[in-house]
Amino acid sequence: MPLAEIKSRIAKAEAKVGRAPGSVQLIAVSKVQPNERVEAVLQQGHRCFGENKVQEAAGKWPDFAEQFDGIDLHLIGPLQTNKARQAMELFDSIHSVDRPKLANTIARLAQELGKCPDLFIQVNTGEEEQKAGVMPADADTFVAECRKLDLPVKGLMCIPPVVEEPGLHFALLAKIAERNDLQGLSMGMSGDFETAIALGATHVRVGSAIFGERTY
Numbered sequence: 001m002p003l004a005e006i007k008s009r010i011a012k013a014e015a016k017v018g019r020a021p022g023s024v025q026l027i028a029v030s031k032v033q034p035n036e037r038v039e040a041v042l043q044q045g046h047r048c049f050g051e052n053k054v055q056e057a058a059g060k061w062p063d064f065a066e067q068f069d070g071i072d073l074h075l076i077g078p079l080q081t082n083k084a085r086q087a088m089e090l091f092d093s094i095h096s097v098d099r100p101k102l103a104n105t106i107a108r109l110a111q112e113l114g115k116c117p118d119l120f121i122q123v124n125t126g127e128e129e130q131k132a133g134v135m136p137a138d139a140d141t142f143v144a145e146c147r148k149l150d151l152p153v154k155g156l157m158c159i160p161p162v163v164e165e166p167g168l169h170f171a172l173l174a175k176i177a178e179r180n181d182l183q184g185l186s187m188g189m190s191g192d193f194e195t196a197i198a199l200g201a202t203h204v205r206v207g208s209a210i211f212g213e214r215t216y
């Protein structure tokens with residue numbers, strides 16, 4: 001689907017629930033996509049992208065950054081502590097902060113590097129065993145811990161279980177954000193970003209709808 005069409009669907013979804021135009025940021029998820037497709041989207045003026053692996057991002061984004069100004073890069077996949085430094089040097093935002101050890105490492109590195117990406121805390125709203133994210137019941141405590149470390153926590157992120165109604169998970173995430181005074185809500189993908197916008201998403205992560213299917 002052309003980028004322009006996704007943007008117009010986002011604008012319509014914003015308008016439908018009375019949200020300000022441009023209040024939702026589109027993160028174009030470029031993981032696994034061939035460079036030509038990513039470059040085509042860059043050529044159309046889009047600058048906000050998401051990757052789920054540090055290594056993969058490190059292999060392509062420094063080159064793109066030489067050709068295109070103002071790239072805004074988001075890490076949306078799980079982060080190992082031993083890759084935290086590289087991630088903090090490469091990304092403008094990290095959406096997968098989900099445990100004290102990682103929060104502590106990021107806090108220490110932020111001191112050392114003198115900068116820190118915007119952070120989102122990932123919540124495992126479906127309480128799925130194989131999925132990353134802090135459990136909903138532990139979210140308030142973890143937000144408080146991150147704040148105590150002076151981390152720039154901008155919001156929450158979730159990936160709903162594939163088989164469930166995503167709206168229930170988006171509503172839960174919005175509720176946790178609201179009671180913790182957090183404005184950012186990273187939720188919604190190709191199949192459900194309009195639902196996410198209706199429920200307050202500030203960042204939607206859309207991959208295949210923009211770039212086409214990923215071939216692994």
Ligand SMILES: *Cc1c(COP(=O)(O)O)cnc(C)c1O
Pocket residue numbers: 029031052076077159189190191205206207208209
């Ligand atoms: C791959 C990915 C997306 C994008 O998924 P699509 O269905 O292709 O839009 C969004 N969020 C995360 C965390 C992802 O890993």
